[in-house]
Amino acid sequence: MAERLEAKHSGKALLAARKVEYPESADPVEVCYDRGWTDGLPVTPPTDERVLAMLKGTRRRPDEVIGRIPPYLADCTVEKVAINAVMAGCKPEYMPVLLAALEAALEPLFTLHGVLATTYFSSPVLIVNGPVAKRIGMNSGINALGQGNRANATIGRALNLIVLNVGGGRPGEADRSTLGAPSKYTLCFAEDESDPEWEPLSVARGFPRGASTVTLFQGHGPEAFVDQKSRTPEALTRSLAMSLVKIGHPKLVQSARAVLVLSPEHYAVYREAGWNRKRIERALYEATIRPGAELVAGAGGVGEGVPASRANEMVPKFHEDGLMVVRAGGKAGLFSAILPGWLAGRNRLELQPVTRQIRDD
């Protein structure tokens, strides 16, 4: 009731987005579909009550412009973020994460326009670190990459809805993805930080322990990795390398990055041997270096491959910083997941994952 009264009396003053009227007989969910405001799933209609409630999740002013959203570079205010957050199903307390994610997405190194427009499978993958994840009830455990958790599901979805609605990035128009991927609806999860010996992704990326951050990666997935028999870190590394080199194509190199989501049982193999993040990432980088002769175009009777001039080199699959390991998942299962990155990184600096601290305001 309080929200309804507030909407009636202060909605006009606080909200600047134009009103879209519809007849009382119409189903507002269907109105959203008719106007092309959805990703194909139903959205929650953005009424004044709901938008005002969403804005309570941040102290930032509704008219503050966060940035210009590709592809059509329209200004996006905090209010437009809130409207799309309502539609995605977010709770107000998710707003700081969503705002930080949007700011990360708009940093030039993230190349959001390209991620949207590519014929490849990629879209923003969101990885949340720090106390905010627990505070808003994000899932880093069983089924972390799957369905069922409101924060995981809706924060990622809201970011994609902002690109669709504010930026105008529609599939078949500016979004040219040949096949797309289910992760284009949402792929957002928290890292499991329960082991104090593990260096969280946020710390590895230069933020202090205890800071809440969101890292955006240009990727899709997940792709399954199964190894139920390797019991030493060396064996497991060789095994993981066999799957990691397949990203895109086994003979394509130094373009895609990757996130390896290490499950608790696989992590235990490393942990028991005293391997930390840096050692795992370095070992995986080295294990994915292969003789160029096997990778040149035409080798093995396969047309795809690197130029013949690299036949005598040892060729790494990734750039040196091209792999990020993240811990998540349920306690049972010697399965991990690979989130393959966009194939557009012809040089290391062309595009990179971006991490932003989540502001308390």
Place this chain on the structure above:
Amino acid sequence: MWMRDPTAETSAVKRARRTPPKSLVGLTIGLFDIGKTRTPEFLDRVEKRFNEKGLKTKRVGKPTNAKVATPENLQKIASEVDVVLIGLSD
């Protein structure tokens, strides 16, 4: 009733109609009989005019004007024709 616009507000608030095709040549025109008396007479005339111009037509419709077309009915029509002309006769 209203809700707030989630877009960049670069298009008119009134929902734009789908752009009509530039030409009907090569398209199949569905002539939709809504089920009212004497609709066929009207559509017969329209069909004749279209056919004289060399345009392809197909008669479609729903059994009665007393009920809305079912989704199955509409889906079938959408799969069989490119554009639809509805004969609202009285």
